[in-house]
């Protein structure tokens with residue numbers, strides 16, 4: 001029964017799922033502890049969004065080989081989410097609908113794009129659809145989710161963080177991220 005989520009959804013809302021990809025889950029190249037636990041939670045939100053006729057967006061990190069964010073290039077991360085590899089695929093149990101709108105990021109040779117808004121054109125897309133509020137979950141809470149939530153707030157969108165549908169790289173980072181998102185005016189739910 002997802003009626004509670006359905007009741008909370010309003011016209012003008014969109015569901016936004018950040019980087020729920022194999023490489024960010026246990027067994028992947030840049031695994032986040034218990035990352036796969038966000039999947040059943042987000043599946044409930046996906047079902048509710050479909051029932052209410054709301055758009056579902058899903059971002060994916062989609063790097064060229066030897067991307068600038070990788071350690072061998074002086075970046076912070078091991079190689080991950082390389083285009084067309086198994087690791088870059090969405091988690092197999094994530095029930096993305098056929099109508100999902102994908103946001104592809106991290107493709108540029110010259111910079112990393114943690115935020116789903118960073119030079120993706122997403123702000124334009126959301127405004128053209130009349131979206132005013134984003135429900136955001138996914139991976140990782142203290143990296144790409146954080147950057148996306150802060151950018152969404154800067155763009156003037158209302159934001160609800162799906163708190164049980166996101167996991168951080170580190171517990172400490174997750175605590176700090178949640179504080180920053182709260183201070184930026186994001187609603188954290190369930191609190």
Ligand SMILES: [Zn+2]
Pocket residue numbers: 061063069077080081106
């Ligand atoms: Zn990346």
